[in-house]
Amino acid sequence: MSAPNYAHPETLVDTQWVADHLNDPKVRIVEADEDPLLYEVGHIPGAVKLDWHVDVQDPVRRDFVNTADFEALCRRYGISNDTTVVFYGDRNNWYAAYSFWLFRMYGHQDLRLMNGGRTKWEAEGRPYTKDVPHFDTTNYTAQEANLSVRAFRSQVEAGLGATNRGLVDVRSPDEYSGKLLHMVNYPQEGATRGGHIPSARNIPWAKAANEDGTFKSPDELRALYGGEGITPDKEIVTYCRIGERSAHSWFVLTQLLGYPNVRNYDGSWTEWGNLVGAPIEK
Amino acid sequence: MPMSRQEAVEFLLEHYQNPQHRGQVPDATFVRSGGNPGCSDVVEMSAHVNADGTLTEVAFDGQGCTISMAAADYVAEITEGMSLEEIENFSAEQLMDDLGREVVMTRPTCATSALSILKQAVHEYRMKLAQEHAGG
Numbered sequence: 546m547s548a549p550n551y552a553h554p555e556t557l558v559d560t561q562w563v564a565d566h567l568n569d570p571k572v573r574i575v576e577a578d579e580d581p582l583l584y585e586v587g588h589i590p591g592a593v594k595l596d597w598h599v600d601v602q603d604p605v606r607r608d609f610v611n612t613a614d615f616e617a618l619c620r621r622y623g624i625s626n627d628t629t630v631v632f633y634g635d636r637n638n639w640y641a642a643y644s645f646w647l648f649r650m651y652g653h654q655d656l657r658l659m660n661g662g663r664t665k666w667e668a669e670g671r672p673y674t675k676d677v678p679h680f681d682t683t684n685y686t687a688q689e690a691n692l693s694v695r696a697f698r699s700q701v702e703a704g705l706g707a708t709n710r711g712l713v714d715v716r717s718p719d720e721y722s723g724k725l726l727h728m729v730n731y732p733q734e735g736a737t738r739g740g741h742i743p744s745a746r747n748i749p750w751a752k753a754a755n756e757d758g759t760f761k762s763p764d765e766l767r768a769l770y771g772g773e774g775i776t777p778d779k780e781i782v783t784y785c786r787i788g789e790r791s792a793h794s795w796f797v798l799t800q801l802l803g804y805p806n807v808r809n810y811d812g813s814w815t816e817w818g819n820l821v822g823a824p825i826e827k
Numbered sequence: 828m829p830m831s832r833q834e835a836v837e838f839l840l841e842h843y844q845n846p847q848h849r850g851q852v853p854d855a856t857f858v859r860s861g862g863n864p865g866c867s868d869v870v871e872m873s874a875h876v877n878a879d880g881t882l883t884e885v886a887f888d889g890q891g892c893t894i895s896m897a898a899a900d901y902v903a904e905i906t907e908g909m910s911l912e913e914i915e916n917f918s919a920e921q922l923m924d925d926l927g928r929e930v931v932m933t934r935p936t937c938a939t940s941a942l943s944i945l946k947q948a949v950h951e952y953r954m955k956l957a958q959e960h961a962g963g
Contacts, residue, residue, distance in 0.1 A: 580893055582893035
């Protein structure tokens with residue numbers, strides 16, 4: 546069902562495992578996409594939709610929903626504290642991994658990603674439905690946010706120059722170099738300055754994925770990150786522009802490679818690149 | 828009155844799943860391609876311009892995300908019958924409102940890509956006409 550060579554193989558399930566658990570009441574399948582309408586076009590039977598822009602963001606402050614709202618979200622999805630939550634989505638599970646990270650921060654224990662996401666499910670000719678499932682609400686109890694997986698600006702600043710710190714900029718090379726002030730197609734998520742946080746290594750997030758959307762092997766991933774000096778003995782911080790692509794890299798480093806100390810800096814470049822006086826390298 | 832989020836989703840899905848203007852206009856006056864290859868959005872707009880300067884037929888082709896394809900179909904639909912000037916004055920903000928701003932605001936480039944391409948094509952066509960006119 547899962548790849549045994551990864552550090553935490555239990556967090557990765559394949560498409561057949563999902564197909565075998567479509568009607569398992571202990572399993573809740575959650576689709577989280579970058580393309581905001583794909584779920585409505587068709588989704589895995591029984592899957593609920595998580596819209597990253599609506600469901601997990603505070604509508605006023607720049608922050609995630611609070612514990613109470615996260616709790617309400619899980620209750621609405623019919624998720625109990627012991628439910629196995631399986632995320633999948635488009636574009637190499639980009640937002641599925643982001644959702645995984647967010648659910649981990651709020652302390653949900655049994656989380657999985659469907660390896661390959663929509664790309665693999667479709668390539669295998671597996672069925673979609675437009676039927677939106679409805680589940681009985683639960684009494685889900687969320688924990689206070691576990692901030693050990695999240696980095697804030699002050700922590701990034703405090704770590705600048707530390708030899709035991711590894712910064713990973715997972716954006717495209719053009720964003721890293723400062724040629725682009727925003728990601729292609731996301732002009733509203735730009736910054737006034739281009740470049741990267743000093744000492745950050747550029748390891749674009751999608752390099753961790755194969756053509757079919759599945760994750761690369763442990764050896765390939767170790768070479769990808771280790772070759773840039775991003776090793777498990779360091780305190781690692783990943784970032785992109787708002788923390789979604791870097792959550793994917795956080796998943797790879799923590800769940801697939803077993804790095805013990807990795808935080809995702811969700812303020813990312815939209816925060817750092819707009820800060821007055823912040824040090825920047827190009 | 829603006830569409831609700833659910834109405835906007837249904838509106839966009841209808842255009843995405845049942846496009847009425849996909850293809851290329853036969854004997855098109857102009858054809859222009861563009862988009863964002865970096866995120867796999869590629870859109871081609873084609874149109875036939877009547878002698879009176881109105882677009883009698885507009886079509887789109889290409890591939891991309893749901894919003895870019897739905898928006899392209901809507902742009903082709905709404906611009907048929909418009910004059911060249913009306914198209915050049917058709918703002919991206921107006922299009923975002925038409926499509927359902929609440930849904931498309933996270934993808935503004937996708938939402939407005941087809942309109943941008945069509946406006947560029949119209950602009951170039953008018954420049955060409957002006958040059959021909961100036962050249963006698």
